[in-house]
Every structure is written in C-alpha cells, then in structure tokens.
Amino acid sequence: MNEIQNFTRGRLSILGFIVALCLSKGTTQAELPTFEKTILPILEARCTSCHGADTQKGRLRVDSVSAILAGGNNGPAVAAGDPERSLLVKMVLSGEMPPGKKKLTSDELAIIRQWVKAALPTKEKIRSIEDSLFTHEERSHWAFRPLLVPALPVIKEVGQTRTPIDQFLVDRLQAKGLSFARQAEPLTLLRRVTFDLTGLPPTIEQLDEFIRDSRPDAYERIVDRLLSSPQFGVRWGRHWLDIAGYTDTVTFDEDFGEPRGFLEGKWRYRDYVIDAFNRDLPYDQFIREQVAGDELVSWRDAKVYTTDIVEKLVATGFLRTVEDISVEDPRTFVLWSNVHETLEQVGTSLLGLSLQCARCHSHKFEPITQQDYYGMMALFTPALNPKAWKNARNRLLPDVASPVQAEIDKHNREVNRLGREVQQQIGSIRRGYEMKLQEEKFKGIPEAIRPDLKASLDLPEQKRDAVQKYLVAKLGPLVKVQPATIDTALAVEDRQKLARLTDRIAELNGMVRQHGWIHALYDVGPPPPTHLFKRGEFETPGPEVQPGFLRVLSGPTTENLLKTAGTSGSSGRRMALAKWITATDSPASGLAARVMVNRIWQYLFGQGLSVNSENVGLSGSAPTHPELLDWLAADFRDKGWQIKRTIRQIVLSAAYRQSSVANASHNASGHRAGSRPSPVTIEPQNSSLWRMRLRRLDAESLRDAIVAQAGKLDTRLGGPPVPLVYDIGTGRVSEQEPGADSVYRRSVFLTNRRQYNPTFLGHFDKPTVTRCVCRRETSATVQQSLALMNDKFLIANAQRCAEWISTRAKGPDEETRVAYRLILGRFPDKDETNWCEQLLATLAESYRKSGRTSDEAARLALADLCQTLWSTNEFLYLR
C-alpha cells in the first residue's frame, strides 16, 4: 500500500479511488490498454518532444502516469475514469494539441479515452504530485529543505570562541587560514551594541557607568539592559515596519504638501509592532496575529471589544500596507492589483520569495507554479474580494463593538438633537432683536422699493432673478444687522438667558462620544471561487483553483490545515496560512525561521548570511554559512521563536564583539602581521567575518542621535504621527523646529510617507516605500556632505549641543573631552585634544573679530566643533 501512503496533499480521494479500481479490476487488466504497452508509445510519438524528459512546456510532462496526474500549469492532465473532463483528451479533441500537422488519429484518441475511462491502468508505482512537479535540486534548496539542527563543528583552536555561533564561523575561518580580529575596544563595543539594539547612542552616564563596572559580565548586563529598554521596540519595530512596507498613508502619495488619503488610525499598527517587539511576542504568534488576528478572536458578535480583540484586529494592519487607491479609482484592475500586491508583500516579507513572477506563468527560477500562486491568492480572496470590494474607507472598523457603536451613535444623535434645540432657542431670541433693528434700518430705504427688497431678501440666493440679485447686492448691506449690534441691544434677562444657553452648548459638545478606527483585514463574505488568470489578467480567467500553499513546502503535516474554519464567520484560510508558515512540523516553518534569523543577522552585521534577504529562493544568494544559518533558525523555531533570545545570542558572540579595523586580525590568535598574507588579501569581501563590518548609521539613528545629543529627544512611545512641514519654496520637507519647552520625537513617529520623507532623512537613504524594504541601501552622495555642512537642522542642534556641553565643561580642554564622549562615545587622544582646542581658539577669535562677545564666540565655536564631529566618518559609522 506504499502507493496510497505516497498519495498525499489533496488528491487522496481521487488517487485512492484509482488504486482501488486497479486492484479490484486486476483480473481484467490484461484486456485493457496499459500505459506502458499502449499509451506511452502514442505519447512518445506525438507529445513528449515538448512534454518529456528534456522539455516541459507549461511545466507538463506526459512520459509517466505520475507526471500526467501531477499535470502542469493548467492542473492535472487527466481525470481518472472521466475522459470528458480530462484536459489531455480535450486538447487533442479540439485540435489544439499537438500543434502542427501531426495530429493523433481517431484510433489513438479512442485508446487513450478507453485508458482514462479504465482509470489509468499502469505498472508504475505512482509518485506523489510534489515529487513529479519539483526536481530534487529544488526540493533540497538550502532554504526549503527540512530544518534540522546541524552538528557543531569540532575546531582545533577554541580560544576565540564564546558561543556555538563562533564555532561555525571559526571553523570556516580556520579552513581559509584566517581568524577573528581582536575584540573591539570596550567603548567601541558599547556604542555599537547601543545603536544596534536601540537606535540611539550611549549617554555620557552610561559610558561612565560601563567604564566603572569591572564585573566580568559587564557587557552582558549592558545587553540585558538594552533589550529591556522600550527603545529596543522602537529600533526593531522600525526594521519590521520596513519589512511590512508600512506607511501612515493609504492611497496615492505623490503630491508634495500634506498627504492625501490620510485615514485616521493607521498608525495603531505601527504602535502594535513596537509593542510586540518590546513584549518579545514570539514570532510565530506575531505572524498569526498579523496574518489572521481577526480569526483569532470573536469580534463580530462581541458585545464589547476587549483590549485583546482590538489588538488582534489592529495586527492585521500588516495586510493593509500596500497602496490602496480604490476610493479614488475603483476600476476592476485596480482592485485586482491590490490583491496581487498584498500577495507579493506576504511572499517577500514572510517567506523571502518573489511570488509575483508566478502570476502570469509558473516561476522561471523558483519551484512555484502558477497554480500555487492562485492557490495562495485564494487564501486572501474571502477578505480581498474584487467582486465584493470594500474600499479603504468602507473597510475601516470602529474600535468598539457594534452594540457599543450603536449606543454611541444613539447617544450622539440625542446630544445633537438637544444641541439643535438650544441653537433654535438662541436663534429665536436673537431673531426677535434682529427683526426690530432691521425695521429701523428699513426706514432709511425709499418706501417704493422696500417691499421688493424684503421679498428679495426672503428668497434663497439661487431663486432670485436678476433684478432681485441686484437689489440684494446693492441695498442688502444697508439693512444688514451686525451680530455685535444685537449683542449691545440685548436686555439684561435675555443676555443672561443667552449666556446660560451658550454654556449648555459647550456642555453638550463635551458630551459627544467618539471612537477610533482600525485598519483591519477580515473576510467580507463567504469565500468566492478563485480562478487562475491566464497571463495574469483577470479578464482571461482559467480553471478554478482551490486554496493551497506552495507545494514545494507542503507535506502530510500541512494537508489538513485548510479543513478547519475560522471563528466568527470567517473562512479560516488566513489562519491556515499562518499555521502553514509557523507550525513547527510544517516544512514552511523552516523557511520562515531562516528568513527571519537571516534578517536579524543582517541588522546586526550589516549583511545577512544570505545577502539577498528579500529573496532566499533559488535565484537568491547562497548563504555563506548554511549550517550556522540552520543552527540559528532551528534554535529560534524550536525554542519558542523568541526574537530577543536570538539577538542576545548573536550580540554575545565573539564574532559580534570583534574589532572592525583591518589590521587588527592576527593579534588575538598570536600570529604576527607580516608573517602571512593579510586577510584583506585573502578575503577582501570579508564574507567569513574575519573582522566586524564597518556600517553606516541608518537615517533614523543618525537623526535620533543628533537630537538626543542636543538634549532634545523625547523618548515617549506611540500616538498619531508627528506632522511634517512642507516648504514649497525650496521643496524641502522638515520637522517643526521645537520650541524652548518642546522636543523632538523619535523618527519612527514622524509621518511616514511613501514619498517625501523629511529631506534630511531622505538624504541619508530613508527609502521611498513602494514595496517591502527588506534591506536599506547606503549611499555616499554630495547632498549628504552639503546637508552636514549647511542644513538648518544640524546647525540648530549643534547650538543646543554646545549649550548642553558648556553647562558641564569649562574651557576648551574639558569641552573637547565632553564633546568627544557625548558625540563619539570615547575619550579624545592627545593629538585630537590639541587639534580641537586649536580649532576652538581659532574660531572663537574669528567670531570675536566679527563683533561677538567672548561668551558668544566661545559658544559658537563649540557649536561648530559639535557639527564637525557629527560630520566625521567616525560618527556616521559604527566601527
């Protein structure tokens, strides 16, 4: 019964039926055509030149029953027992196949029909569909193969290793005749790990404390303090928001100036993400909540929303990050684009695969068929259904349960009704006075036209004829009673009455109840049929497809996932997807874990173990250390998907603690420089990590460090995005300059747009968000130099920084020492102190000569020094 056990994944019933049929009809089989004897020769003569071992047009081959059953792009080529429903028969019958003049004879076709009708008699031991769809190479690709814990390599010299991570790295280094660089200076390490874990520089106090701490585990203590700081979530949340392609805007974002389509509440997803990192929400749960949070809680019939319900709904904001222009442009192809782009985002962010190529045809480079693509799409069509589309506005959910919302609406209607009543009372009192006063004014109008003017004024504007319009324009102002005139004419008791009524209005305004909005994804109705689209176009639908996952990563453990429905009137399809990605026994979980640890590694070493962190498929780049990647991934997945744990493991490794300096490599292992070729010669790319990489600060860390060091950083978390200022004159986007008692927020809380980043952040490569951003590029442009030299933001903060320093230091010597510790996180050496003192003296002199007082001159010179230190490569880079 091996065959039956081999048949898994969806087609069990049909295949079981065939096998049963074959067995029961065993005695009559001899009379029927068998595949090997009768059918294969026909196919070999007519079909296999295009659908055989050498070529598989449409990913179809027909040289075995397994392959025929597995089918190609258009699904299985035969339906056992049913020739009329068999694609192969249909294509031959219609004359479409084979192309050209050599068609099958009617006898040949009859035999094939007979064979299909008899349920495909064959001697073949039928392989599973996946086996015939994908090659061994594809299935054993490093990112797809089952994730097992690799054995730790045995290494000769253990002196350089601190953790298992180091064992894998040293093993490879030694094979190349290399070794780790010496450990970085303690203060270099402090600066590195503080920026890496929180996106901020160490403060002077933290620096002093670290110097004083002589305990052997001082560094571990720093790491644990940083991991538990709320600023950790800001930093790592920002990484995830990049991966999710998050912006605060919903629709087109192509115009300078205030963003359009800026719907209330989108930012709650941003806060959810930051909070999730701070809570160390296990990654599997994090994915479940983002992909199917709405299917985790019963929100549709909830009387009241718990915090948990709101949070899970907000989490699905992950699936609302692609540009949604459907309010403005609801054409069908726009709606479908939204579905395709959401699928692309899920593929890139969670699986590290470019699914979108399989939209039009089976993927050219990856084992992803077009059918897989549409099977995956069917997981989303219950929520993103172009036939029952909810545009971005209609899709918003109130953040209160519907009974509560109904109650709020009812309450507000009542408050509004009361308000209108009070307004009417106010109006009638004032109108009394107005009429009297107007009568007086009418006396100044010639009597002959008085009735006409009155009649004209009583008409609404659009009903007045030309003469009436003229009258109103000409004489209206003469009889108009100004509100201030009424105010002075009021009798005492009416005045008191009006004051009471006005207070009542204010009181009623205060009684209006409000609720917020959630940008959630949820099923909008029962699952619609989902079709494969020929050439990817919705106008040309092909056969219907069933929901499914990538078959190269499916197996016996994943086949039942789609059978359980979701809660609360949902299809449960996205929950099934989340389980497929995260269930430890699902082959996809190995991929998801590899993708995530590779990115964690990238954020800590500047580049992933596999460089293309957005694409780990066959067309991506092979990891430099596949065993290390697997070890980290298996550890991550099997020990509870804890992100902080993996980060801690990595930053405590000897590899991470290395110096980045090129000539620091041999000292630690006792070799003398010069006795061997230098590591720069052996491996200039440093892919084996014989030293730490020099990494430039990302835009946000750069800005946040500057404002923190200027003493102006507000580290509070969350809330609506900070608005930006758009200067049409210069095309510059900037932040509101904070006043004496206000401060800057961290960059992640500034308005996040697809385009029009704050200009300073844009200069330093804060990306334009059109897709998920899985890694940031760093550029070295002249705009950056000009910004560091002349940007107002830098100049203003340099002055603040100088003020801050001058309250703590007296004289150029002390000022230089404080500036160095604050800005570069270390002490200056003797040369540097001399140079800085000289600069301070020279500049102060220049300022004095231009008419500044000594104090002002000294302060300005110090500001210039701060700005210069912020412009150094030492500041811009983590060494």
Place this chain on the structure above:
Amino acid sequence: MNEYSLSTRRAMLRDSAFGLGSFALNSLLAQDRLSGDSRFSLQPRKGHHPAKAKSVIMLFQNGGPSHMDLFDPKPELKRRHGEQVNIKNAMQGNSEPLMGSKFTFKRQGKSGIEFSELVPHLGARADDLCVVRSLFHEDPNHPGGTYMLCSCNRRPGRPTLGSWVVYGLGSENQNLPAFVCLRESSAFHSGGSMQIHNGWLPSMFCGTELRTEGEAVLNLRSPRAIPNGVQENSLGLLARLNERHRRDYPDDTELDARIRNYELACRMQLAAASELDLFAEPTKVQELYGLHDPTTAVYGRKCLMARRLVERGVRFVQVLAPAPHNSWDHHGDINNRLPKLCQQVERPSAALISDLKQRGLLESTIVLWIGEFGRMPISQGGTGRDHNPHGFTALLAGGGFKAGHIHGATDEFGYRAVQDRISVPDLMATVLHQLGLNHEHLSFPNHGILETLTESRITGAKVVKELLA
C-alpha cells in the same frame, strides 16, 4: 594656507579646494579614480557600442497634451464633430460625441509636416523634428502613465530612464550632478519624486533637483552669516579626523567617496554659482528663450538651464511642465486653457532646439518632448478631453533621429495608434541605442533577476530603426 597644513598629498589638495585652484584639483582627481567597481561611480564610461548622442533633455509635459489639437491633425474628426461613436472616456467611463479640434493646422518647412496654430515656434522647427504619432500604452491614470513614461512600467518603484543612462555612462562633469531635474518650486505633478527615482539602482543614480530661481542646490550655502575662514577651518579639522579614521580602513572605498564628496561640495559651492548663472548668457540668447517676457520666462529659464547643463557635460536633464499640478490635464475649457499653456511652453521648447543646433550640440543631444499620454477625440463635459493612452504623439530632435520625419499614425479620430505602433519600451530602447547602450545588456541584479529598463522579455521592446537617420 590655513594653520592646518597637512602632510599627505590628498589633504594638501583638499586644503586648496577650500580656497583656490579647484580646477587643478579637478584634473588631478580625475586621474586618481576610485579603485572600486567602476559601475558604481559617476566617472564617464563607454557604452556597449559607438554612440550617436551623449546626453538627453526630456521635456516632460505632465498632464497629457492633446495631440489632436497640436501635432496630429484629424480632418475626419472635424467633419464628424458631434457624432456619437463607440468610444468611452478613459477615466469618467462615459461616452460623449466626437469633438473636432477648433485649431487650424498648417504645413511647415521643407518637410511639410503639419502643426497646429498653437505651436508656431515648434512648427518652424519642423525640419529638425521627428514626429512620432503612434505611441501607446495601457495606463489611463496620471501616476501610472507617468511611471510608464519614466520607467517603462506603470507601477512605481523602478529606476527611471535618467538613472539607467547615468548608470550606463556616468557623467562628464564632476562638479554638477549627473542627472538633473528642473521644476519650478510651485509645480508638483503626479508621480512626484518617483519621476527621477533610481528605484533599486544605487542612490548615486537618483536625479537631483536644481532650481532655476533662488538657491539652485539644497544646502549649497550656509543659512547663517559666518565669518570668513570658519567653514574652511572646520572642514580642515574634519579632513584630518576623517583621514585618521580612514587609516584603519584603507580598503573601504565608501569612506574615500565620502571624503571626496566634501571636495565636490566645495567645488559645487564655487562652480554652481557661475555654471548655473543664467544671467551670464548674452541678452540675445536670453531673449531667444523668452526670458524677457513674463509668459515664457519661467519655462524659458528651465530650457536655457537645460542647455547650459548639457553643454557642461551633464548627462540627463528632465524638465517638468509648468505649475499648476498636471498642467496639460485639460478635462474642461480646453479651447482657452490649451492656448495659454502653449504660449508658456512652446517658444522656449523651440528655442532650445535651435540654440542647440546653432552650437553644434543638437547632434549629440536627444531632445524628447512627451507627456504621459494624449487626449480623447470625444468631448468630456462638452469643453474638455479625457486621458487617452491608446495613441499619442512624441516629438524627438537631435541625437541621430530622423529630422523632418513623421512616424506612424493614429486612426481617423486620433483615438488609437494603428500604423507603425511604438510602445514606450520601444521608444526607450531606441533612445538608449543612440546613447551607445544596448537595452538588453544594460542590466542590474535585483531580487535575483537581471533587471533592465525595457524588460524586453515581457514587453518585447526593440530598437525602432525607422526612427533613426
């Protein structure tokens, strides 16, 4: 010399960059190139085959100019004015009667190409122009159409033509950005910064916006008054500290690039003021571009600046349409609004072509006058025209394109390109070809795929030989 006289050769050069002698520095630096991958620099380099043209000026007409009112006469449309036909407005989706052009067309020059009365100056250049009347694509929306015309793809996020060209060829002027966009500060069009974006190409290939009024380059000058010598001395210390830092990383070219960028920044502070000063042009030239006339002055400044830039070796200049937002987008009142806009734009456009020709620069410069689409032959609300990507016109001049030539045709109404159709990728492939670049070989790895501008495997893009002289 200031007090920080440094010992190394480079540092000495740098010091002089802060004061005088930047020309000498320039030539010395040119010999002392980065050791890294030459594709990731802006140094000039050769293309795949001998080039006809060196630079491109793209006069982008945001909003979509009405081809049947300007360049594509349709007598049949006039004759059947008012008739109801089976054409629907692309955005509004309704069907309205045919609307013939109110403007008269006249044959111009030896070539006898017909131009509308709205573009007399461009018409006078008929014998220099290659008029392509059969362009088409499929996106009727401003952003999608704009991305299409700038990057051959209707979705945002891919590198634009200018980025590809600069990636392929570098720049011949290291004192100015290689890829420049000229836009008056009040003109914001659909597509925004994506029109000059580098996509996933390295960010050094992104377009830089220069202004034609006020400060030409952002942050070129300090916003505060500082005494002489302050910035020089600060930069002197910076150079010294960076040099020290670099000693630990002798193999890192990015640090090197960053140090050089301060040198370039200083050269730009010196050079940009003079190189970008339009008033250095003789009055006659200023008048040619209409700088003396308030109607033409705004667009004229951009065209004149474009010429100054390509003359100085800038590789790619993209000039955007005048304000307001999507100015050619005439959904209503087209008979009044179109002539007004033509008055602003067409004279400077024509002046650019004749000026380039006079200076012998037209042969080596491709001028491309194009919008994101054309407009509908049927009316919209009785007085306007809706978007039409199915058939529209582009003007090309110089760069080895045929002069005095008409290519392709739309149907009797100007609705759809029907004869010798040219897709946007075809057109871009042809532009690259003239620059010595093979559109199938000019590639960059992204997501594991060798990406190209034209994606010819999907789009079938090919060089249109019929356009070439």
